[in-house]
Amino acid sequence: MSSDSSNLTAPSPPSILQQNWWHKPLIWGVFLALIYALREFFFIGFLTFLFCFIIRSLVAMIARRFAPQRLPSRRLDLLLTLSIFLCLCLSLCGLGWFFLPPLIHEGKSLVVQMKDTTAAEVQNTLLAHTVGTWKFKHQFGAPADPRYQKGMAQFLAAGRSGEGLYQEFPKLHSRLKAEFEAEYEQAQVLDLQSQESGVGVSFQKWFMEFKAPDIFHSKRDYYVSRWQASQTSEEASQATDDKPDATSSLTQPTDFESRRDERIRQRIWADVNADPVLLAQLRSEWAQAISIQRWTVFRESDAYQTEFQQFYETQFADPSNNIPIDYTYFDALATAYPKGKQAFLQVVDQHQQTAKESPEHQRFDFESATKLDLGQQWWATSPMADWVREHATEDGPRILEAGVKRMDQALGHVLRIPVQIGTALLLAVFMLLEWEGVKTGVANIRNTRLRSVFDEIAPGVTALGKLIGKTFQGQVTIAVVNAFLTLIALWIIGVEYKFILGLVVFLLSFIPVVGVILSGIPLCGVAILQPGGSLLMAAQVIAAIALIHLIEGMILSPRIIGKIGHLHPVLVIAILLIAEHFFGMWGLVLGVPVAIYLIRVVLLDSPIPGIYEPDRKRQ
Structure with a gap:
């Protein structure tokens, strides 16, 4: 009979563990401790x-x-x-x-x-776009309403022209500056990453100055002992060859530590170059750091204003950006705003004397100032x-x-x-190219002294792995569809930061039940706080989320995941609360599949089609 490494009936070496009462707790305790020790590489x-x-x-x-x-x-x-x-x-x-x-x-x-952005500005925006907007609609109606026209006439007659623009100007200024800075930094990062000549020297200098000391400090004992071992090996080799000790100068107390630390940092640099993944990550950090330094220098240069003007005019030409004033007017207001409200309103008056303000700008000014007044009035008295x-x-x-x-x-x-x-x-x-070899190697563990460990852990880990894999295989599809539909909905509604919010929806789609609620919070927050935002826009976002969730619950989940991950919503919420408390974000992501395994396999010993079938012969 030919020997088969995976033959479970073949004789095997004695186990290092015997079947005692502490057998299972010890095995699973060591297994979980190993997972905890490798948590940094879990993702x-x-x-x-x-x-x-x-x-x-x-x-x-x-x-x-x-x-x-x-x-x-x-x-x-x-x-x-x-x-x-x-x-x-x-x-x-x-x-x-x-x-x-x-x-x-x-x-x-x-x-x-x-x-x-300050907390006061966020507060004012919330008041103006929620309570202020609701009260404004109730009190003045639409622009064609006589109450609206009367209110705007009184606003202009009172000499309040420009107050609304004064309220909204910090947000407009901050948004444009942020967009310009982000665009500049991204261009600098792409430029640095695409360069071939000179980048290596600059990257090495940055690494030796900023990163190597941090790495050395975090693992000082390891690197010092490693250096000492290499020095001992070198000294033994030199003694054998009857050569003078080239490292004897390092034993002198004058500069021993500084020269030793410098050699260790050089060794850290060599280790980083030997790890392509770590090297790519550090190059990305270096590009970000250098781009920020360049931005700091560029912001103080003469070219800054010229390039910002070009950027502003490009943004102003696009109606979807909701920029109400041209660059010349914006620049004058930006100079006057730090001097106070009166200086700002004087610039507005001077501009109106040379260029009559359009009806759209008058309505914008009236609505912005009045909505904030109504919101602050409610805030102070309600x-x-x-x-x-x-x-x-x-x-x-x-x-x-x-x-x-x-x-x-x-x-x-x-x-x-x-x-x-x-x-x-x-x-x-x-792993996939050597899949059969991997399976054979894992099965061979059963023919070693770790047989009892293998018999205890392997069936459970295999069933749990299949359950998690099948659940996430379907959940990835659902998350992609949810994110794509959300991206389209946000684009139709006109919500800013569509890609960030789409990523939030994608990630939170892996959290059952609660993920939908959590994803709605930042979406509604941006819909209210953005320029032109309102409760109506937030309501449209909520309606879109509800529709997408209905598509997921009625069509996607039954066809893709089926009943594998079905648990009562109340039980799911309880599981997520417990899992998040002990395991953080990974508890939210993996809590439900693990709970399904514990309930259906460990407690009930019921089958999960295609994943686990109980051994009825034992019963």
Whole structure:
């Protein structure tokens, strides 16, 4: 009888663990501790697993069509794997080429704008676009309404012309400056990444000055012991060759540590160059840092105003940007605004003497100032606003600062995602090309002293992996469709930062039930706070989200995922609350599949079609 490494009936070496009461807790405790120790690489590991699962599922599905009665040959399996992998890479590159530049641009613009926005400005915008807008419609109606015309005539007669523009000017100024800065930084990053000559020296200088000391400080003991080991090896080699000790100068106390640290930093540089993934990530950080330095110098140069004028005129020519004034008027107002309201209104009066203000600008001025007045009046007198006012005064600046910090961190994560996806794809293709060898190697663990560990963990991990893989295979499709439909809806409604909000919807689509509610909060917030935003626009966003969720619940989920992930919504919310408390974001993403496994497999021992079938012989 030929020996088969995967033959479970073959004799195996004695296990290192015996069947005692502490057997299972110890095995699973060590397994979970290992996962926790490798948590920094969990995202790449999870992506690798997901890519392998999706590609293997597609290979099996296509192979059944070619040869339904027999297993596919090694050649056909390899051909299908490479073909699907190539299609997946091309699809990801296409999506990255189309979505990543506008996503980064919007992210930078939003971060810069949030940094320049105060909590008082956010409060005034909310009041004007919610309560103020509602009261304005109730009191004045539409522009054709006699009440509206009478109110605007009284506004102009009172000499309040320009007050509305004064209220809205900081937002307009901040938005344009943010857009210009984001566009400049993105152009600089692309220019740096495309350069071939001189980049290596500049990157190395930046790395040795800023990154190498941080890396050395975070792993000082490791690098010092590594250096000492190499020095001991060199000294032994020199002693054998009867040569003078070239490193004896380093043993002198005068400059020993400084010269040692310099050599260690050089070794760190060599280690980074040997790791293409880390090198690509650091090059991206370097390009971002250099672009920010260039922006700081450029902002103080004479060319800044000229290029900003060109940018402004390009934006002004596009009606969708809602810019009400030309550049000459804007520049005069920008100079007067820091001097106070009276100086600003004097510039408005001087402009009206030379160029009569259009009816559209008069309506904009009247509506902006009056809506804010009505909103602030409600804010100061309404009992409903007391509690909100108290907490907004205390917590508003802190929340805004935390939001800017989170956005900045999120943008940094977005910049690293292409590198992480590339690493996961590389690992996945190596595993898939040797898929049979990987399976055989894993099965061979059963013929070692780790047999009891393998028998305990392998069936559960296999079933759980299939459940998570199948759930996420369908969830990825649903998330892509949700994000695409949301992008179209936001474009039709006219909501800004469409690509960022589409990414938010894509990510939160992996969280069952709660993800829809969470994704609606930033969408409605932007719909209210953006220029021209209102409660009506937020209501349109809510209607679009409800329609998309209806399509997901009625059409997509039943056909793509089926009843595998079906749990009662109340139970899902309870699971998510517990999982998020203990495991953070990964708890929200993986909590439901893991709970389904624990309920249906561990507790009920019920079958999950295509994933788990209970062994009835044991019962």
